[in-house]
Amino acid sequence: MTKKQKGFTLIELLIVVAIIGILAAIAIPNLLTAMQRSKQKRTMADMRSIATAWEARATDTNTYTAAGTTISGVSFINPDVSISGVAGFLSPTYIKKCPTVDAWNTGYNVGSNSTQYAIESAGKDKTMNVPGTLTTTKFDCDIIFADGTFVVYPEGVQSQ
DSSP: OOOOOOSOOHHHHHHHHHHHHHHHHHHHHHHHHHHHHHHHHHHHHHHHHHHHHHHHHHHHHSOOOSTTOOOOTTTOOOTTOOHHHHHHHHTTTTOSSOOOBOTTSOBOEEEEOSSOEEEEEOTTTTSOOOOSSSEEEETTOOEEEETTEEEEEEEEEEEO
């Protein structure tokens, strides 16, 4: 009577490990892309929420002005105004808790005058580099929401 051995051979185990490695090589880049896309979408949703609250306040006060600031230059933003100041006059009346940082943990840039407002996020690279075109497919895209619409935003298939 011979005893039959049970178990996997070394070759079978190596094949399984190789298949898992191939699947991981395919899945990890897709996961990283999905994470960056979700950060963009969260940032855009937060900017829309801030803008909705700001517009509700403007309906009550008949002005967008935040501490007497003005919109200046291409980027619309006056560096003397902080998102904390805007959050102070929006919370809790117009929005329960005003987001002050984007999904990459960078503070929003804001600016306004009596008839306009803008909210900016520097994106993944945390540096404001407004592109020549208003849409881009880069994850480090700046995102700008002004006067009820996104004027600079990511769209399409994103690339690293």
